[in-house]
Amino acid sequence: MFELDRRPSAPRRRILTDLSRHNRALILQTLRERGPLPRHELAGATGLSKAATSTLVDVLLSDGRLAEAANIDPARVRGRPVGINPTFAAVVGLELTNDGLIRGVVVNAAGDVLQTIEAGFSATAGPEATADALAAAVRVAAERIESETPLRAVGVAVPGTVDVTEGVVDWLPTTRNWFDVPLQTLLEARIGLPAVVDWRAYTATLAEIRFGAGREDTHVLCLYLGEGIGMGIAEHGAILSGAGNQAGSIAHLQVVSSGGPRCHCGMQGCLWAVASTPAILRRIRDGIEAGVLSPLSQVSDLTLAAVLEAARAGDRLSQDVLEEVAGYIGLAIATCVHVLNPNAVIVAGPLAEAASLLHSTVERVARHHIFPWLRPVPAIRFSQLGIHAAACGIAAVALDRLLGVT
Ligand SMILES: [Zn+2]
Known part of the structure; x- marks a missing residue:
């Protein structure tokens, strides 16, 4: 008799892994947009089965990305809402301006702004000195963050166009005139955290469509x-x-x-x-x-x-x-x-x-x-949204990457 090989093939495993990642992202994205929800409502909102939703929520609760929402009657276990865990991470979003400013925000994983940052530096500084100034701003922010919320990622919005997949500033005009500067790599080497860099015109837009006048x-x-x-x-x-x-x-x-x-x-x-x-x-x-x-x-x-x-x-x-x-x-x-x-x-x-x-x-x-x-x-x-909108937008990008939403 022939034995059927029941081991899942590599492509099938990969498809299942991709599907699971996609479904986790769907859950996180839904909770990010709608706030905490009980599991059965989350299943309804995502279109996933209740069983699949419950399994994935358990995974996300155990790795700390989700938390059961507070202020709920403990007797209502089934209906207890789950949401993105605010203390899973803090993220720093910084905007670099052409006139010698770094302004930014620290947000928690739920997207709440915990504090704002402002620092001056040379508007004509080169890439290395600019990365130093950004790293210094990150360190100042890190010192002010409460210890139970670890700083896990940084985003930088720059006044020039960026290859976001590589974190390379294609062109940053006027005072600096940079071409092809690997700002993400320069910053990550200084802070030891994942960074993301994008053009602030795009990050300001993201802030408007998520939290502002275009939502x-x-x-x-x-x-x-x-x-x-x-x-x-x-x-x-x-x-x-x-x-x-x-x-x-x-x-x-x-x-x-x-x-x-x-x-x-x-x-x-x-x-x-x-x-x-x-x-x-x-x-x-x-x-x-x-x-x-x-x-x-x-x-x-x-x-x-x-x-x-x-x-x-x-x-x-x-x-x-x-x-x-x-x-x-x-x-x-x-x-x-x-x-x-x-x-x-x-x-x-x-x-x-x-x-x-x-x-x-x-x-x-x-x-x-x-x-x-x-x-x-x-x-x-x-x-x-005020002067910190572009920084909030890049913080949201960094947070999405960290949570696995994108
Ligand atoms: Zn022109």
Whole structure:
């Protein structure tokens, strides 16, 4: 008689392993999005059988990723909710800016922000010195984290495009002008923890679609406007990065029909050259030098915050410059809307702080230039997540990797 070989073949084992990993990720993702759920509700939400759900939940409880939720009647064992265990890990998310700042957050595994971080360093520092400064910020954060929550991963959002699978900064323009810098490797060697690096335009977008102004929308464009400019394109929760990780490089979109100020890329009339923070400050200085009266002429260290404060207090120069900037942003939005047909456009980054000064003109100019029969008519909103949104976005990426959600 022939004996049937009942040993599972290698491909079959691999399929089962992949399936199990996929189902674990589905459970974690569902709990991340909906909060703690009893097992039978979790089975219903994921579409997995109750038996499979229960088995996988037991595995995730034993490895610490999940915990039974607190404040539940101990008699209701079957209905006791399980959720992502907040103390499984802490993650640091850092944003590197072009003007010499590292700002960030520490979040726990449930995504709660435990603290914020801010450190200054040289805006022209090279890759090694920048990795040193990032590692120092991580160490400061680690010292402040409570001991029962281990720091397990770090994310860095940078103002330039990134090959995220390799953690290599493809191009980081303006003050640093980096090409092909392996920032992830440089940082991991210093901190001994897994790191992930991505373009902050994308991480700010992720924050908006998960926790912010785009969480109800399927097709979202998120413009990051600050000392650097970029845009994230999100479709059903995924960020589109293009063939070379540069989709959304709207800093160099031409918004001045002819001529215009010179951009750092060498061209004229790019969005960065007229709507970035450096462009706004330059316009204010030009105005003062030309003799326009403004209280900002008395300010030695001119910043975006000072310009916004002056505009709110009635300074005509600041108001005029911001009105012009809003027009260029509206024009850029109209162009992007025609190409990508979103149902929501979000203005994020430091300029989102100027919502009350910019929103009506941005909206008016965008609507004027958008084809009137384009459907859906996209909502145009300003971020309300604040200055740490990009750092929260990269922390979420690092956390997803750590938990096994992605
Ligand atoms: Zn340019």
